[in-house]
Amino acid sequence: MGIEKDFEMTNLSLNKYLIANIGNGCKAKFCLDTWVGNGPLKERFPALYALARNNNCKVSEFWRRIGEIEMWDWVWHRGIRNDEERDQHLELIEVLKDQRLKESEDTWKWKTRPNEEMTVAMDTAKSELVRMESYKKRIPDKVELNCRGINIEDLLCSRCERDEEWTEHLLLKCVLARATWWNIMAWLKLPNHEEHNSCEEMMQHIQEQNCSKDWKQLITAIIMITMWQIWKSRNELIFKGLNGSVTRTVDEIKELSFLWIKERSKLKNLDWERWKDFNIRDIIK
Template identity: 30%
Template sequence: MEAVHGGRGRWGFLPLNLRFKGSWFSLVKEVEKRQVNGKSFFDLLSAKVRNGLTVKFWSDNWVGLTVLKDRWPKLYCLEKDKQCVVADRLIWDGSMWRFTPNWKHGLSTVEEISEMQDVDFLLNNSSLSSEVDRWFWGEDGNEPMSVASVKKWIRKGTEVLRDHSMIWESWVPNKVNLFIWRAEMDRIPTKEALIRIHVNIQDDSCALCNSATENVMHLFTGCYFACGVWSAVGIWCDIGPVMAFDFIDLLHVQDQSHRGKWAQKIIRVIVYITCWVVWKLRNERIFQGANPKVVDAVARIKSWPFLWLKNRSKYTCIEWKDWGRNPLYML
């Protein structure tokens, strides 16, 4: 990034060349404008200088209350190497650490001389050591810098409470978890959703039953094909008829089981995979001209979670013949 966006006049907290748009440009602009409780990202980031090899002398927050390029703007203009590190400017002369500038020309104005006097005052007690520089985070400047701390700050004051019913299941493939998450928010490409974004769809009817407009609610709860699948799943799981009038209702089907935490987890995953299978069969119908059957859907619904549970959970000894009769037999 420094090779593309670096160079004189292109550095703030992060390198940015305004001529190049793209994801890095968007990221830098978002970081620069983000504020929580009146403090920006850069206000909360500070360095504890040790050997001075990784801390920028002018643009990093390492001494005083602000970056030195803002505290001494006239001297900063005189600097030849604006990306110099602290170790480039604090030099041991045999008796003490001295500020060693690299000016374009000597000091010539009252402002420059005044700022140089402030340099002598501020850096009077500064020194370097053989240890590695350290970065800290937070209003007090004593919390070690970490990705988790930055994420917490970004979310603070801006995170909107969302009443999601979907729970991420670790032993289920990410693509299935993501699909359910998107489906709950009506963010999967059903025909109705595609029409909303002006995609030319000649026929908006459900690909599996042709009885109504294809949207999330119909595809997973109102479609005749899906209803047949849910009926078979309810019998297999021994939880009675699966009654759902909206997609959110499907995400609470596990509440019908009173056999403990793992029983609810397994049923929840079976619900996830049922939705996934219905979606896959819908796509096969549209793009491959397949003629899906309920019995084929149920076969997939039984086999896929069996493999995931056996290989990704503590239930490594489950048997297919017993699982095929009831997925909660081992509980």
């Protein structure tokens, strides 16, 4: 914004005088701008701010849609290790639980003049949200991109380099994906996924189980989060050169699913120690 330079000349912070009304989240910065609460999130959650891999990200870069599930997601340079970080993470989940992105553009208003808004025009097309409806063939894997006419010289899986990178291979058949699923299914106390030839088959198999609706929804959410984390690990390898381990991916799936389900479901008293062993059969039938 042009006025930013004028503020810099007077050693004043523009962020102190503007509040963002979030639309699509493509202009406001998640950590640095005031868009939820009374100040920037970096001031309210300093421990999480120190963990952030990129503190300059826009709000839209932290918003994810996994099938029909929408959630806030973060990229940190390491996992949560202490009570302060975990407490701040849970508080942040609570702060953002009612926040959703919209189709409209972000707008800004002066804190001292709340009724006047300053529109921030988009310079580029809207940010694309990755839809993790993999079982509907929507993931832009290498084979899919090649079929769309995008020249991809190397079609091998970015993670295992053993087979062409198509949806089912990337999320189910890749040796690293299989190792991830083995750990997740063992944690959930469910049969291994290898009997399924597609993501669609896996989702259908869950729906056919003789279990309650709540249980099916819980398992489905964890499966979708697992798919998302596998896809995320692939992207971090390609775009950031980060070769995350299976152990780290599994830990992130457990933690993300715990926080999301605790915040979004009826299981408000879900205990982390029990969740780590998936010992919850007595509280969800």
